[in-house]
Amino acid sequence: MNGNGNGTGNRNGRAAGASGVNLLALRSHNGALVLDLLRTAGAAGISRLELADRTGLTPQAVSKIIARLRVDGLVTEAGYRASTGGKPRTVLRLVPDAGHAVGLHLDRDALTAVVCDLTGTVVGERRAPLHLGAGADAVVENAAREVEGLLAEEDAPLLGVGVALPGPLDHLHGVLHRVTGFPEWEGFPLRAALARRLRTPVVVDKDTNAAALRLAVALGTHGSFAYIHLGTGLGAGLVIGGAVHRGARTRAGEFGHQIIQLDGPPCSCGNRGCIEALCLAAVARGDVDEAARVLGAGAANLVGLLDIELVLLGGRTVEERPDVFIRGVGAMLDEWARLQGEEPYVPVRVASGGSLGVAEGAAQLLLAPLFGRADG
Amino acid sequence: MNGNGNGTGNRNGRAAGASGVNLLALRSHNGALVLDLLRTAGAAGISRLELADRTGLTPQAVSKIIARLRVDGLVTEAGYRASTGGKPRTVLRLVPDAGHAVGLHLDRDALTAVVCDLTGTVVGERRAPLHLGAGADAVVENAAREVEGLLAEEDAPLLGVGVALPGPLDHLHGVLHRVTGFPEWEGFPLRAALARRLRTPVVVDKDTNAAALRLAVALGTHGSFAYIHLGTGLGAGLVIGGAVHRGARTRAGEFGHQIIQLDGPPCSCGNRGCIEALCLAAVARGDVDEAARVLGAGAANLVGLLDIELVLLGGRTVEERPDVFIRGVGAMLDEWARLQGEEPYVPVRVASGGSLGVAEGAAQLLLAPLFGRADG
DNA sequence: TCCACTTAAGCAACGCTGTTGCCAAAGTGC
């Protein structure tokens, strides 16, 4: 589908720092920008002049870009706005079926797979049990079959498969580092294995990053927020400037082993006073208020360090008592801000998404680059 | 000096998200990129072909860009490399005197002003006592006189004045929030006042951000690191992807009031268990090892959250016992990484710079944008 | 000394970008 000529147009990837921009890259950037605004507009659509206003480009430039995107089949005209005294604006919309992407969520014991269209809407879904102990080859084969089954009824062009799973990994190379309790997974090249098996591009990332990416896309934000996940473990996905911040080694967002009580109770990692240990211990003994307070302290540390604008909470434990966590974390953030002499300003909300959230985010690993939301 | 036509070329600033790129912006970007490589190369210089290799642009494109920069007087030819069997490469260098910038460091009781050339080299320096209690107008007048005195001998074009000072402020508008103990400074529009008085562009930022910016420029890095400053207070400047991360409200880097001991000893801010309180208390009782350990725990939290690649320490307290802090913080980082099952990988070093570091960083607030290192 | 070869960098033509100026299309409202 992509006659857009994506790619930087650079002949090499050896440049360590920022790289030069040529006309191909410029076209790609502006095209992606327009697509992102079209996606954000959703079913309501957006007109050429609004796009010109939002991008800062001239109306004529937008017209040309739209013409290209229409030829590529990515955009279509869909009716007209009400006139404001002159010719009514033409409404433009993304063509959802111009491309699909698969999102795969590999959790401890379950596999969730979704197909999303270009707007990010789920158009197909499958679930299956997962046995990590069965070995890498078996799991890859299992996952590949699920994907194939999901795609059997689809005929839109496939952009690729995004995979989200817990634990440390190298998202650039798609190699796993550790899967707790299953040493054979150490160093397994999941991306390459699945790409070879399915003959399609594959991207691998942490589950929290996928969830955060999905939220960034859904919110349409170019700002910064943190998604904090409290389930069987405690982790976070960071979005800075609208892009997921992974760090050089995909290790960013290690929120759970933040030390919040020096020389505190021991954590499973061997350290003392990790926020995960404190928080989960409070949950275990039924003291949800205390868990929320501890979580709030960690969130305050995070907000203070990064000056993010929003905190989103998710995960099984949060979903059981959302109001308690919203109140508890919010109170800590407000109190912290007040003590620093600032107005309380960071809203705390429960992340939408439900059980498909991570899988949708995995699909966004392939969709988002089309809209200029590449890796951070 | 700037015939380069900087500016995005957009007619409006209303675009909330990412904005479109036109040919002016493209030229500006590539020109800045080339200038940055020239600056990084320093006195050794760099050839056209090397620039082409680093930027990913074609040699001919680089030739054209260099031709423009030479017309603007920013770049000059300076000798030749040794031949490798053919025509020797022409060495290109930045023209230091194509533009100067003033950096102003307003500390609790002292003012430091420097003039830097385009390469960031200090070519003039002044110090004076500072009395914040004398009132805003008097302080502005005092600072302006120092700047004028500093510039009396200079004749290179002035890019503007950068001001670095502690405490919360709004760097976008150059407005101060609080200056401890001097309520009259609350809300003072320092940027506007100084710009009107000196009739030159003024940029205002936190001292830790200025110090971090200077380090980012000096290191020539496009990666991520944290500068942690331990002096009369404890704060940090964050560099992510080569740019200073300030957050939406210039509040990022609030490291000192990170809660590291829940319900710990009270801090001056009114909270409990802030890392600043613990660290300074340890310093006060002479237990530098403990101070370094506490600082290391906070640094580990930071590294874990952001996956940064380097930690730089600075400030009076660190400079008194640099080895203790390097060892103590490094040990905590290594131990933390080991417990997470990772190789120790984050080096800890003492930030170079000395007493002029912050003022130099303030000057970089104006120089850095020329090299594409705009606000993060 | 000559000459083949290598490497660097400029010239000219080109394709493509967004921009500008103009005009047709398609509405509203008196």
Next chain:
DNA sequence: GCACTTTGGCAACAGCGTTGCTTAAGTGGA
């Protein structure tokens, strides 16, 4: 029906990086 407003395409254009070729300036062997 006419004046006006607004949208959006057409055509010409300036300027970007690219391509193909030429010139400049070295090395090294015969």
